[in-house]
Amino acid sequence: MNTMKTSTPIDRLPRETYATLRPYVPIMTPVDVELSENTNQWGAPPAAVEALRACDASALFNYPSQPISPLLAQLAEYVGTDDPATIVLGCGSDDILDCSMRAFAEPGDTLAYSDPTFSMSEYFGRTNGLTPVGVPVLPDWNVDVDGLLATNARIIYLCAPNNPTGTPIPEASVRRLLDESEGIVIVDEAYAEFANSSWAKRAPSEERLVVFRTMSKAFGLGGLRIGYAVGRPELLLEINKASGPFKVNAIAERVAIATLKNGLPWVQARVKDAQAARASLRESLIARGFDPLPTEANYVMLPLPNAQAVATKMREKGIAVRAFTGLAVIGDALRITVGPEHMMQRCLSALDAVLEES
Numbered sequence: 001m002n003t004m005k006t007s008t009p010i011d012r013l014p015r016e017t018y019a020t021l022r023p024y025v026p027i028m029t030p031v032d033v034e035l036s037e038n039t040n041q042w043g044a045p046p047a048a049v050e051a052l053r054a055c056d057a058s059a060l061f062n063y064p065s066q067p068i069s070p071l072l073a074q075l076a077e078y079v080g081t082d083d084p085a086t087i088v089l090g091c092g093s094d095d096i097l098d099c100s101m102r103a104f105a106e107p108g109d110t111l112a113y114s115d116p117t118f119s120m121s122e123y124f125g126r127t128n129g130l131t132p133v134g135v136p137v138l139p140d141w142n143v144d145v146d147g148l149l150a151t152n153a154r155i156i157y158l159c160a161p162n163n164p165t166g167t168p169i170p171e172a173s174v175r176r177l178l179d180e181s182e183g184i185v186i187v188d189e190a191y192a193e194f195a196n197s198s199w200a201k202r203a204p205s206e207e208r209l210v211v212f213r214t215m216s217k218a219f220g221l222g223g224l225r226i227g228y229a230v231g232r233p234e235l236l237l238e239i240n241k242a243s244g245p246f247k248v249n250a251i252a253e254r255v256a257i258a259t260l261k262n263g264l265p266w267v268q269a270r271v272k273d274a275q276a277a278r279a280s281l282r283e284s285l286i287a288r289g290f291d292p293l294p295t296e297a298n299y300v301m302l303p304l305p306n307a308q309a310v311a312t313k314m315r316e317k318g319i320a321v322r323a324f325t326g327l328a329v330i331g332d333a334l335r336i337t338v339g340p341e342h343m344m345q346r347c348l349s350a351l352d353a354v355l356e357e358s
């Protein structure tokens with residue numbers, strides 16, 4: 001009977017852990033120069049633009065061809081595993097991260113990560129009911145392997161090169177975590193194209209390693225939402241279960257395939273541009289007396305007191321950079337994405353002007 005029903009109060013309808021969660025809301029007010037998201041500031045690959053224009057919209061009544069997409073074989077060739085079963089697709093690697101949290105851990109289990117790192121790891125840990133534990137990075141920017149192992153985590157999340165610091169993770173540290181941890185080790189390689197090393201090719205021969213990659217950064221296709229994981233087929237099957245069959249839409253699939261087929265020389269040339277730009281940006285910052293972190297990504301992290309106030313004033317001058325407040329070990333800092341020379345010049349002038357004013 002209706003009158004006997006004891007209903008849940010509406011503020012208790014969502015999952016309990018959601019009460020303290022803040023959704024990620026980037027500041028979207030327009031700027032002249034966007035250096036806050038680590039996207040490819042040289043633009044989208046011409047091969048992708050061309051493929052999108054050539055798409056047959058009247059075919060949209062069809063589902064995409066996943067989970068047996070030809071894109072899997074192309075990505076396998078690109079990362080060097082040469083086996084489509086070693087790749088799983090997602091709607092961005094954020095989606096793969098989310099799916100992995102529920103595929104490899106029960107609610108209440110521990111998710112460990114080196115702190116500071118990509119904030120979405122903690123976020124998706126929480127939305128999936130896990131208990132996130134941050135282990136502060138060591139003073140030499142290496143991850144604290146003993147500290148991470150001591151958490152007995154079901155999932156250890158690593159980001160290499162790390163976002164937001166840009167620092168790499170020594171191979172020996174990952175090796176020890178793979179040999180001595182109890183659960184899954186995730187290595188998020190969103191910026192691997194800009195770096196000197198990668199685990200992707202070796203992931204399928206490791207027992208407990210899953211490597212995340214994306215077409216959002218070096219490939220210049222953040223709006224397309226193509227992420228993927230590389231690993232043993234048995235592990236990827238579990239991510240697939242958590243995901244469901246059709247996370248990547250048919251247009252994105254077509255454009256990604258064309259980009260891998262025809263756009264790689266463009267992507268590789270832009271990676272070289274970004275590597276030169278980051279070296280030059282670090283030198284310019286050091287020449288000003290700053291102490292930027294070493295970086296293998298397409299951004300430079302600059303520890304700076306009152307970074308948030310500086311970023312706000314730079315934004316008023318049309319330059320967006322990302323501010324961080326109270327990070328473990330680092331404190332306040334600015335993260336500056338690299339781009340073409342004219343953008344770097346505008347960014348440095350704005351930084352100079354803001355620091356002079358204050």
Ligand SMILES: *Cc1c(COP(=O)(O)O)cnc(C)c1O
Nearest residue numbers: 092093094118163190214216227
């Ligand atoms: C940008 C970024 C991602 C997000 O990638 P999408 O594929 O766009 O979801 C994942 N991991 C890290 C560390 C990133 O910086």
